[in-house]
Each structure stands twice: as C-alpha cells, then as structure tokens.
Amino acid sequence: MLTRKIAYVDLSPDVSGRTETVPPEWRRRYVGARGVNMHLLYSRYPPVDPLSPDNPLIFGCGLLTGLPGFGSGRMNVTAYSPASGNLGDSNVGGHFGPELRFAGYDHLVITGQSPRPVYLLIQDDRIEIRDASRLWGQTTLETQQMLRHELNDDRLRVLTIGPAGERLVRMASIITGPKDAAGRFGMGAVMGSKNLKAVAVRGSQDLTVAHPRELLDYGREQLDALWRRKWVQALGRQGTPLLIAPANEGGWLLTRNDQAGPLGERGRSMYAESLEPYSLGMASCFGCTVHCRHRHEIKGGPRGEGPEYSVFGWGAANLDVPDTEFVIRANDLVNAYGMDVMDTLVMIGFAFELYQRGIISRSTAGGPLEWGDGETALALIHQIARREGIGDILAEGSYALAKLPREAGPYLLRVKNAIVGPAPGGRVVKSFALGHSVATIGGHLHRNRPGIDVLGLPPQVLADLYEGPASSDYRSYEGKARMVWWHELLYAVCDSLGFCRFQTVFNSPHAPQYPQYQRLIQLALDWDMSVEELREAGERIYTTERLLLGRLGVGTREHDTLPQRWLEEPVAGGPCQGEVIDQAQLDRFLDQYYALHGWDNNGQPRPDTVKALGIA
Amino acid sequence: MPVRVRLFGRLRGIVGCDELVVQGSPATVGELVRLLAQQYDTRIQKELLDEGGDIDHSYAVFIGGQRAGGTDSAVQEGQEVTITSMIAGGFGC
Ligand code: SF4
Numbered sequence: 001m002l003t004r005k006i007a008y009v010d011l012s013p014d015v016s017g018r019t020e021t022v023p024p025e026w027r028r029r030y031v032g033a034r035g036v037n038m039h040l041l042y043s044r045y046p047p048v049d050p051l052s053p054d055n056p057l058i059f060g061c062g063l064l065t066g067l068p069g070f071g072s073g074r075m076n077v078t079a080y081s082p083a084s085g086n087l088g089d090s091n092v093g094g095h096f097g098p099e100l101r102f103a104g105y106d107h108l109v110i111t112g113q114s115p116r117p118v119y120l121l122i123q124d125d126r127i128e129i130r131d132a133s134r135l136w137g138q139t140t141l142e143t144q145q146m147l148r149h150e151l152n153d154d155r156l157r158v159l160t161i162g163p164a165g166e167r168l169v170r171m172a173s174i175i176t177g178p179k180d181a182a183g184r185f186g187m188g189a190v191m192g193s194k195n196l197k198a199v200a201v202r203g204s205q206d207l208t209v210a211h212p213r214e215l216l217d218y219g220r221e222q223l224d225a226l227w228r229r230k231w232v233q234a235l236g237r238q239g240t241p242l243l244i245a246p247a248n249e250g251g252w253l254l255t256r257n258d259q260a261g262p263l264g265e266r267g268r269s270m271y272a273e274s275l276e277p278y279s280l281g282m283a284s285c286f287g288c289t290v291h292c293r294h295r296h297e298i299k300g301g302p303r304g305e306g307p308e309y310s311v312f313g314w315g316a317a318n319l320d321v322p323d324t325e326f327v328i329r330a331n332d333l334v335n336a337y338g339m340d341v342m343d344t345l346v347m348i349g350f351a352f353e354l355y356q357r358g359i360i361s362r363s364t365a366g367g368p369l370e371w372g373d374g375e376t377a378l379a380l381i382h383q384i385a386r387r388e389g390i391g392d393i394l395a396e397g398s399y400a401l402a403k404l405p406r407e408a409g410p411y412l413l414r415v416k417n418a419i420v421g422p423a424p425g426g427r428v429v430k431s432f433a434l435g436h437s438v439a440t441i442g443g444h445l446h447r448n449r450p451g452i453d454v455l456g457l458p459p460q461v462l463a464d465l466y467e468g469p470a471s472s473d474y475r476s477y478e479g480k481a482r483m484v485w486w487h488e489l490l491y492a493v494c495d496s497l498g499f500c501r502f503q504t505v506f507n508s509p510h511a512p513q514y515p516q517y518q519r520l521i522q523l524a525l526d527w528d529m530s531v532e533e534l535r536e537a538g539e540r541i542y543t544t545e546r547l548l549l550g551r552l553g554v555g556t557r558e559h560d561t562l563p564q565r566w567l568e569e570p571v572a573g574g575p576c577q578g579e580v581i582d583q584a585q586l587d588r589f590l591d592q593y594y595a596l597h598g599w600d601n602n603g604q605p606r607p608d609t610v611k612a613l614g615i616a
Numbered sequence: 617m618p619v620r621v622r623l624f625g626r627l628r629g630i631v632g633c634d635e636l637v638v639q640g641s642p643a644t645v646g647e648l649v650r651l652l653a654q655q656y657d658t659r660i661q662k663e664l665l666d667e668g669g670d671i672d673h674s675y676a677v678f679i680g681g682q683r684a685g686g687t688d689s690a691v692q693e694g695q696e697v698t699i700t701s702m703i704a705g706g707f708g709c
Pocket of ligand 1: 070071072073094283284285286288289290291292293500501502503
C-alpha cells in the first residue's frame with residue numbers, strides 16, 4: 001500500500017517491458033485509478049488512432065482498492081476510445097483490481113500489437129506474454145474457465161474480451177466474472193486490436209497499511225452504519241432493478257428510442273419482483289456487503305449474473321419488450337460476446353427506428369425489424385458480435401452513420417460522438433440531462449450523474465449537501481450546474497480511490513463521502529489529506545480530462561450539447577408528457593458550470609486554473 | 617370509499633403481499649399511511665416515514681400516476697396508490 005508499481009508492457013515483438021514506482025506526488029495529486037490513468041494519458045500519450053498499436057490501454061487500481069469495505073473492488077480502464085474517437089474510460093468491479101494489487105501493481109500500461117493472439121499472465125513479479133490461440137473465439141466465460149483449468153488455479157482473476165473484441169466491434173467490452181464489465185467506450189476493441197485476449201492475475205503479497213487495527217474498526221463502523229440504511233437494504237434485496245418501478249410509475253422510463261411514452265401498466269410485468277423465479281440469490285464484488293447483483297438461472301439454460309436496471313431500460317423498455325426472460329437472455333448474450341450492454345441495445349433500437357421510418361429497407365435489415373420483437377433483437381445481438389449482415393454496420397456504433405443514409409443521423413442519440421441513446425430520464429430529470437452535455441467521456445451518465453433531486457428531499461438538505469442552493473424539484477433547472485459540478489468532483493475522487501459509486505452520494509445523500517475518505521486515507525497511508533485537498537484532486541482530475549478533450553478537438557462550448565431529440569421533441573406521453581430541454585437553459589447552465597470549474601466562457605480551462613491545479 | 621394500494625419493492629417483502637385495500641376515505645398520504653398501519657401492520661408507518669414524519673426518501677408514493685410530494689399530498693376518491701422502493705436513479709443504472 002505504501003509503495004506501488006506501474007508495469008509497462010509492449011506487445012510488439014522484441015520490445016521489453018519495465019516497471020516503475022508510482023511517483024508519490026502522483027498519488028497525492030491524482031489519487032489513483034482514474035486520476036493517475038488520466039495523468040498518464042495526458043502527460044505521456046498524445047492522441048492516436050484508437051485502434052493503432054500506439055493507443056495505450058491503461059488499467060488502474062484505486063488508492064484504496066483491495067481494502068475491506070466501501071465496495072473497494074473497483075478499477076478503471078482508460079484509452080483513446082474507438083467507440084467515440086475521443087476519451088475512453090470505464091470503471092469495473094468484481095475481484096480483478098484487488099488481485100492486481102496483491103500482485104504488487106497499481107497500474108498496467110499496455111501498448112503495441114502482438115502478431116498473434118496472446119494473453120498476459122501476472123504472478124507477483126513475473127509477467128509473461130503467453131500464446132492464446134486456443135482461447136481466440138471463446139466467449140468471456142469460457143475463456144476464464146479455460147485459463148483457470150489450464151493453470152490449475154480456481155482463484156485466478158481474469159479480464160478478457162469475447163468474440164466481439166476480437167472482431168473490433170466498436171462497443172466491445174472487457175469482462176471479468178460472469179458480468180463485471182469495463183463496458184463503455186470500446187475498451188474491448190482496443191484490447192482486440194492488440195491481439196490481447198486476456199490478462200490473468202494472481203498475487204500473494206500483502207497490502208501493508210499504516211494503522212491496521214484502527215482501519216478495521218473504522219471500516220466495520222462505517223459498514224454497519226451503511227447497512228442500517230433502508231435504501232441499502234432495498235438495494236441488497238433487489239439490486240438496481242428496484243428502480244424499474246419508480247421509473248415506470250414516474251413516467252421517465254420511455255420506449256421506442258425515446259419516441260413514445262412509458263410502458264405504463266404493461267411495464268409492471270418486469271418490475272424487480274419478476275426476477276424472483278430466476279434468482280439464485282445475490283452476489284457481491286470484492287469488499288462489499290451490499291451484494292446488489294442477482295445470480296440467475298433460466299431453467300435448462302446457463303447461470304449468469306444481473307441483469308441491471310440498464311438492461312431493462314435500454315432493452316425491455318427501449319425495444320418495447322417488457323419481458324424479464326428476454327432481458328436475462330439479452331444480458332447473458334451480450335456479456336458472453338463481450339459487448340457493452342447499453343450501446344448494443346441502443347444500436348438495436350436505432351435500427352428498429354430506421355426501419356420504422358423506412359430509412360433502411362427490409363433487405364438491408366435482413367428481415368423486418370419491429371418494435372416488441374424480442375427474438376429479432378436477440379438475433380441482432382449475435383449478428384453485431386459476429387459482424388454478420390446488418391450487424392456489421394451496427395457493430396460500428398456511432399461510426400455506422402457513415403454507412404447509412406444521411407437521414408439516419410438524428411435518430412442515433414449522441415454527445416461528442418459517444419452514444420447516449422434513450423437514457424431514461426433524459427428530458428425529465430434536468431440535472432441528469434445537463435450532466436450529459438459536459439461529461440468528459442461524451443454523453444455518459446457516470447461522469448456526474450446527480451439525481452439526488454428525484455428523492456423529493458427538503459430544499460435545505462440539498463443546500464447543505466451542495467453548499468449552495470439547488471432545487472429539489474427534478475424538473476427544475478435551478479442550481480443544477482452546482483449539482484453536476486459537485487458530483488463530478490466527488491465521483492472523480494471515489495473512482496480514483498477504487499470505491500463503488502453505490503457507496504457514496506449517488507443513491508442517497510446519506511452515504512460516505514469526503515470526511516470518511518479523509519479518515520480512511522489517514523488510517524491506510526498515514527497521510528493527512530484535508531477535504532479541500534481531496535476536492536482539489538477531483539478538480540485536477542476533471543480538468544485534466546477536459547484538457548484531453550481539448551486536444552481531441554471536442555473541448556469547447558459548441559461540443560457541450562445534447563441530442564436533438566432531447567432539445568426539440570417533448571416527451572410523448574405519460575406523467576412527464578411535454579418535458580423537453582430548453583436550449584436557453586442549457587446555455588445558462590454552461591455559463592454557471594464553466595465558472596464553477598474555473599474554465600472560460602468557451603469551456604476551456606483558464607491558464608490560471610491549470611497553473612493553480614499544477615497540471616502539466 | 618376503499619383505497620387500493622399496490623406494493624413493490626421492500627415494503628412488499630415486509631408486509632408479505634402485493635396489494636392492500638384501505639377502508640375509510642384518507643384525504644392525504646399521511647392519513648393513508650396511518651390507516652395502513654392500523655388496519656394491517658404497524659411496521660408500515662415506521663418503514664414508510666422518516667424521523668420527521670415525512671415519506672422516507674427510500675420510498676416513492678404515486679397517486680393516480682403522479683408522484684406524491686409528501687405526507688400532505690392529497691388522495692382523491694377512486695385513485696390507485698402505488699408504493700415502491702426508491703434510490704436516486706432510474707436513469708441509466
Ligand atoms: S454495491 Fe454492488 S456494484 Fe457496488 S461493490 Fe457492492 S456488489 Fe459491487
């Protein structure tokens with residue numbers, strides 16, 4: 001814990017690797033995981049074609065990944081994104097991150113390209129590049145099983161791509177376990193472009209901490225406090241699918257690529273209770289007592305994990321297939337092929353809308369693409385992963401537009417060329433929508449997702465939390481710049497520590513945040529890091545990401561926008577009918593938001609801000 | 617006029633059924649919760665309300681398809697009430 005290493009591996013023939021101690025000042029200033037990954041990318045790797053050997057694929061563990069509690073099994077995978085052409089960064093849970101730390105490494109930077117399929121085996125100080133020809137073509141689960149069997153080690157932790165990553169499907173993910181995914185932004189395609197099938201790790205080293213007994217006591221105290229919360233117990237019982245009910249009843253879970261209103265009564269058949277006949281109990285990532293994910297089995301079929309709320313939202317509601325068994329099958333298929341569940345299902349909904357509008361013909365589509373047809377949706381998942389028929393076009397994600405008629409453009413909802421899709425709540429929950437316009441990885445909810453305003457809390461609770469006024473009406477624009485900015489900083493720190501979002505101010509205002517982090521850092525590392533210093537680290541990380549966007553040509557105001565549908569088409573039905581994002585309010589939001597970050601009115605970090613943060 | 621209350625999420629697990637019918641004519645959510653506790657299970661009130669007596673933020677109450685803002689939200693005759701678990705979210709994860 002006190003001294004950590006980065007391993008640099010180049011897969012090109014005849015290039016040797018090296019290791020380096022993570023400079024202590026990097027850890028102090030960028031914390032770890034996402035923060036240090038971004039610093040590495042910014043300071044050492046200029047933008048390149050994301051599928052070229054020079055694109056670094058950076059795996060980074062958090063400063064406190066591997067400690068008991070707080071959902072500390074998380075890490076980030078960062079590279080230039082083949083999905084958007086811009087910045088790619090994906091957070092993954094499970095058990096891989098802690099194991100990499102037990103092997104002695106906090107970061108792994110992979111460059112180059114192997115002439116044949118290989119995998120990386122890390123066993124403490126030994127890092128080997130091994131032949132993976134027999135693994136090539138296998139699903140994500142098969143690959144993990146084969147490696148465990150071959151190496152005779154049931155506790156081997158593996159990050160792997162599936163057939164989709166091998167075929168450079170732009171939304172390919174990297175998977176560990178049945179479903180933990182570095183899912184967004186095509187990190188699996190980057191891995192595939194290097195001919196790297198998997199990274200397997202086994203570590204036997206201790207994580208040394210400064211004050212072990214006090215750390216354990218404090219960790220237990222915090223976990224007990226967390227577990228007493230009703231919302232944590234609800235999450236531990238039903239997982240994220242508990243959200244289907246309020247989202248459908250509240251009218252922000254929309255259908256048909258955001259064209260139509262909510263499912264209403266029909267949607268009730270897929271509320272979280274509908275998972276019970278399939279459930280084998282709940283599972284957890286490393287270091288987590290919340291256990292928010294379902295283990296499931298369809299009779300006669302394989303076992304799996306999930307599905308999360310997102311598969312119900314982007315799959316069942318979006319495609320108008322309110323059928324839980326369809327959702328489970330789609331979830332398992334996408335994970336087996338190693339694709340991002342959201343982008344894959346969004347591309348299928350996009351294709352359905354193009355067919356509905358006559359923009360693509362039956363022959364181009366390979367048959368009818370009708371809303372509500374789950375079997376066709378499942379067939380399209382196979383086709384995308386294998387790049388067959390129309391699947392070869394859809395596998396290009398945002399880049400599919402180059403191969404489709406021009407009229408198709410507005411129906412693929414994007415920000416900074418990253419797929420947003422019909423994100424439930426996109427026009428309704430204003431803080432959430434506005435956050436998409438400025439997220440540093442393109443329109444993605446996880447950079448800043450506020451949403452505490454949907455809880456209907458007294459305004460004073462929000463004012464205290466955000467240290468300034470923020471409306472507790474989720475349809476209001478007031479104070480939402482402050483909310484978005486506040487969450488950006490907190491999440492940058494949370495990710496960089498290696499903690500799970502579900503155990504910070506994400507689902508509830510009453511969850512651990514800076515003061516608890518400060519204490520944990522003190523007990524683990526003996527560092528006195530003030531709340532202000534932590535927040536400043538969050539600002540440094542976020543501003544570094546914004547500077548990277550500047551280098552990529554998308555870091556200015558004109559790129560901070562939202563999909564046309566959210567700005568021009570009001571919600572078509574249900575309790576939120578008529579909701580839309582007002583352009584003038586978006587402009588006002590940007591003015592306030594840039595000022596909070598210390599960026600100029602065009603959205604570029606001011607030189608004095610960059611200097612004060614010490615970004616170089 | 618009886619009020620039909622449909623339960624999803626944690627409260628369904630606590631009460632052990634998916635639907636309750638409240639006898640009487642509660643005018644507000646607060647009265648409805650009190651009647652639910654009286655007629656079915658006292659744990660309902662403890663579970664649904666926070667220390668200040670308002671709807672706990674781990675629950676959402678919908679009346680006739682609209683989200684209730686608090687315990688003083690009106691319940692109209694013939695409206696269906698739906699109670700679900702709630703965390704911040706429902707938009708993306
Ligand atoms: S809350 Fe869920 S996602 Fe987070 S660490 Fe725990 S099991 Fe993993």
